[in-house]
Amino acid sequence: MDIIVCVKKVPDTREAELIITKDGKDIEKGELVCDINEWDRYAVEEAIRLKEELGGSVTAVAVTPDEDEDLLRKCLAMGADRAIMVKDESFRGSDAHVIATALHHIIKDLPFDLVFTGVQAEDDGYAQVGGILAGFLKVPHATLVTQIEVLERKVQVHRELEEALMEVVELDMPAVCTIQTGINEPRYVSIMGIRKAAKKEMKTLNTSDLGLTEEELGDSASKVKIKGLSLPPSGKGAEILKGSTGEIATKVASILKSKGVLA
Amino acid sequence: MREILVLAEHRKGVLRDITWEMLSLGKELAEKMEAQLTTVLPGYEVKSLADELSTQADLVLLVEDERLQNFSSMAYQQVLSTLITTRKPIITLIGHTACGIDLAPGLAAALGMPLATDCLSLTLTEKELTAVRQIYGGKVNAEVACSCEKGCIATIRAGVVSPWGEETRKGKVEVIQSPSLEGISRQRFIEYVEAAIGGVDITQADIIVAIGRGIQDKENIPLAEELAKALGGTLACSRPIVDKKWLPKAHQVGTSGKTVRPKAYIALGISGAFQHIVGMKDSGVIIAVNKDPRAPIFEVADYGIVCDLFDFMPVLKEKAKELLQRR
Amino acid sequence: MIPAVLVIGGGIAGMQAALDVGNAGFKAYIVEKEPSIGGHMIQLDDVFPTLDCSACILTPKMTEVGSHSNIELLTYSEVISATGHVGDFKVRIKKKPRYVDEERCTGCGICQQKCPWKVDSEFDMGLGKRKAIYTLFPQAVPNIPVIDPEHCAYFLKGTCRACERFCEAGAIDFQQREREIEIEAGAIIVATGYDIFDARLKPEYGYGKYNSVITALELERLSCASGPTEGKIQLNGKEPQGVVFIQCVGSRDKTVGNEYCSRVCCMYTAKLAYLVKEKVPGVKVTVCYIDIRAFGKGYEQFIERVQKEGVIYRRGNVSEVYRRGNRVVVRAEDTLLGEPYEEEADMVVLATGLVPRGDARELANLLNISRGSDGFLLESHPKLGEIESGVEGIFLAGCCQGPKDITDCVIQASGAAGMACGLLARDRHYSL
Amino acid sequence: MKTTITSITKKQTLAQEYDLLGCMQCGKCTAACPVAMRSHLNIRKLMQEALTHESLNPIPMKELWDCTCCSTCTIYCPRELKPNELIINLRGILVEEGHVPTTIRDALESVFKQGNPWGGAKNKRAEWATDLHLKDATRDKEIEVVYFVGCTPSYDPRVQEVARALVKSFNKAGVNFGILGNEERCCGNEVRRMGEEGLFEILIEDNTNVFQKLDVKTMVTTSPHCYNTFKNEYPETHFEIQHYTQYVANLIATGKLTFCGEVDKVVTYHDPCFLGKQNKVFDAPRSIIDSIPGVKFIEFDRSRERSLCCEGGGGRMWVDASDSGERLAEVRVRDAVEMGVQIILTACPFCLLNLEDATKTIGYEDKIQVMDIMELVSQVI
16 A cells, blocks of 8 residues: 655644735745644545555655755654655745646656545645646545545545535545545654654655646746735624623623523 | 536535525626526436526536436536536636535646635636635635636635525526546445434534634533533534544534534634534624634624633623523 | 670660670679660560560569669660770760669659659650659669659749658759769670651651551550550540551651661561450451561461451552541552552551661760661671671670561570670680 | 554663662552542552563553653652653653644644644743733843743733732832743643653753853742753753742742732642642742731641642643543642632642632632632732
8 A cells, every 4th residue: 555645834823913925925924833734634644544554655745845844754753654845946826736736747657556635725725736636647536535444456435525424435546535634633743753754765856857847837837826815804793892701791691682592 | 608607516416505606606707797607417317406406597507317316526527527628618616515625626637727716706807717715724815816718617615605595597408418427437426424423413502602722622621511501502613623532523513514503603712714604604693702803703703702711701601690590 | 804794775685685694694784874774665565476465574574684683774874985995895874863862762653643743755655644753664673763854843943842742761852963974894785776767757647747647656555554545545535446557667768768677567567456456346457568577486377367357458558648537548559459549547557667766876986886878786797797796895786786576686685695795704714 | 453563662671761670569659649549540550560561562551641740659659769750751652653642742742833832822922921011031131030931821811810920029029030032932841741852852952042041040930840840850050940939938038028918818728749749849838828918828638748739740731631530629629618718829830720620610619719829929019
């Protein structure tokens, strides 16, 4: 069972106050802490669990404009066997199509049974790369995967639909799955683990190694472009209740009462 | 004739809400672009659904095939790519649902078309599609654009467009021969499975107290539980709480959980990812408590409280107890 | 070679040594710090494994010591310096003032009856009272009381003098002063014994905090017919329903600097557990132990007997004692079950270990002998020279050299006496 | 799922490292363990297993996370062994293997990324003090005392009150102090105890680098946990480390901090394990309480060396015990209520949170209050 997992590094914006850059096309990332995309992390964990159960190998792949060695080291520490990073400044501002193209170029020459990506990324949330990649690779795929069972030359997966419903789908291998959070509990990666993983194979390639042309890369190649970002006004829609906690609680209670749900 | 194409989404013999929402959006675009609003209905023995659709579309393309009985991204892709290639619509609208997420990217790749996913609103000109999306977990709005000269595809977030709800068209239904559907056997639908539901049914509750990441620790859940109890309500949660296995799936509100419409919905420490908002936005009154004044939850809430939920919960609990005692 | 032996300490080891020396025809001096000889043994109730009454077997010996023509008793006295060498030691001794003339006192006891001032009795571990003029215990040897100036009203306020008024022999002498005398001896036997480990150093057991937590020696006094409760096992007038013994308190414990086993606690615990079981109907007695060390003659059989009497032995060291309502809770792990548990009790008995006497360092310096790392006086060889001190002519007997039971004390004392006499006799042989 | 275990610890290494051959299996450690009665965790047995089994696989031992690292087992061990360190070592194996509870995982990752285990943003660490205008110890060279706030007082709104109260006292007493602001990072005390030795080393290095730039004589911590690790586990701290109770007790003793009000309340004091048991700071907090005018102080039965653990140490703020049963903080609150106490005072953020939580879980919020000593002091200065 050879599995390729595509990973991405994203800034942690949950607790942060975001500021939009002067050109209006990105957010200021200087103060933000970056880490592996939440969905990708579940994907790496799932790949490693399958490998531990069935043998084989896990290769982590990243396509990035930044020096994301630490991202791949983390994947190696989690249990991936090797890592490939394609770093090129021209990936900045790429849409899913460009990223999938680059990934396709890496993966097409590698042996694989499964390719995993996260369902989507925490930053842009496109939820496209896995599907496009499957199209390029001409293999069947399933998105929003919450359970995987490997059978003889095929996998049976659960896809998460709406309204607490699941869809069970069978895919012939090779196949692409985009992994949904909650499929497993990703393991902790210790500092010692990362240090030990330094011995594992990590390949850094550039776009010319992949035979990618300029037309296939970067902002110019992207079909979908960001025109501008804006911050939603805080508390739009909601009437913000002010006062002491006690006063607010009194107001809330009277609101509930007025809706006929309390007393 | 220029065309706006909408993929009709249905499951188990019922058209899904997103379809009506997209038709509503499609109608707007069609009127502006002076185009025909066409909907595609792939399926098997779904004539009645086609008739339903015809009330809000100019044309319903019914593609009937036994192999289209259940959604299959591979089969749907072939149906749509054949139609798009021949009919050349300005834009194809697909729901940003479990179905659309599975279908749209591969379709776009096959057609070499730009794809804007998870759009909240769309603006179309002769040359360009502009879409508003949310990024960074809903904390930032992004305006994205792509060319529509050679056609484009957009997936639409569920619940952001209001459906018309009444007959606006008297379209005709055209039965289209299904394409050959080669190679689709590599992807096989097996069955639907209901997620295990525990003893609770949050859809029946009048008051829901829902918790999110802000609860911080499993140990803190009893505090929210007590509040729910004091209010005579039911405890629910957002997806991360279920991912962490702090509460069973049955408590989850949102696209992959339950859709709820209680009289009152109190969101504690829920930032408001759209997957969650979709599941609760139709509640009678929404009260959100969050430390972050920019949390997206405040966009759908009727009342917002910017404070630490651990300060707030016990006070409200006492207030509720007081009121109920007085009664 | 001076044909006399100085025995320091009048406990069982010192008495035995002095008797052996005296019986061999040499002069023996006993220097005893307390007003009477008897040592710790006279405080005990029954002794293991025979369950003989300690006082019954000891008092005849005390009387014999007191009346032996070759033995001179120097009670209420302390060695303050020693010079010389084997065959010719010169030892200065401080005689503390008794405020009672030893020559005149008849031991009638009227002074103690008439003294109005009550003080906690050290002999009874503070569980009973004595007077400001007192003998340690009724069978004290010599049977001459002492006045405790720290509690005597005359010394404190200059009034009272009740004892003086009632003493027909006119033996009360408030003017007595401390005196120093010098003794010459050819050999010295050190038999200064031990102190009881201060259980307050193990705060987790709550000794000194809870009335129901007592030491084993306190229980000895409670159990003793001549003790403060006349032999009834009672605390605050009530019989306990549950008694827990905690072994190894202050023994085998590096946290208090005592790495060694105190050797006697297993056996005295078994004996006390037996006595409690015998005297208190229906009582539950639990012994919490780490290991049971019952190596002496008849000891193992005794442990078996105690177990069969219904004393529950639970393996596992107690971690703490704390209050729950009117009772205390003992917390331990039953290591055989692998189960931590809590047991409620009305009485917790700490099997406190034996530690070197507080003045052991001072004494060692004074006699120029060594102490081991455990603080006890050091023998010349741990296997082949347990009696010799390393300084020729100075011998060790009893617990000053290390914890041991009565049996071993007596053996070592006789050995020391034999060696001392042998030394003295060598010289006598030449002079003949 | 099959699991490959790459770092199962061989008995030789454990035996050497923890002197296991010296264990006499007396069981005092397990008896002393505050959670032993409710948990499968049996440290005595674990010592024996580590010694006698060919190898020890801690992966199935969920109970390892029950340990609060109160260190009572180690403090009580008659052979002066370190059972607590064995648990930390075994947790280290779990950490290295990645088998940690998700909440511990999140806490550790947060420490690595944000410098605190609470998930708060790194650059919001000093937000609590924005309105206080404190001196920046990393820039102001004239500062005499560095106040090391700690993660919990920086981010937890409840414990922020403690930091504010301490600042008030410092200001009142004219202490020339500053904080490290956003340059302050987790001390690592809990990180080490959660078994993440590698991260602890990084924290030592980072913090030591920051400290070395400062020419201060004294550092004062809010938390006994920070105090403990700086004092006992950091290899190079060239200045004096004090817990705030020590520093404030001295301010009061030297007349620099005086009171201008009275507190007519019955109070008791809960000894935090990392301050009391482990560092023998018993008297300083009591002397502060004694000096507060009007206060009537009652001791807990189990106080000082015999104090009961609140179950907040050793990572337990981030992981539930594996069992149910009455929590010790609840026992503590019940005891205090029975004693007629109105306020339980303590001097540790974790104790404060756990005890206060216990008043709620047993419904005693109205009967008793839990406060940090500084909060009470700040009411009357």
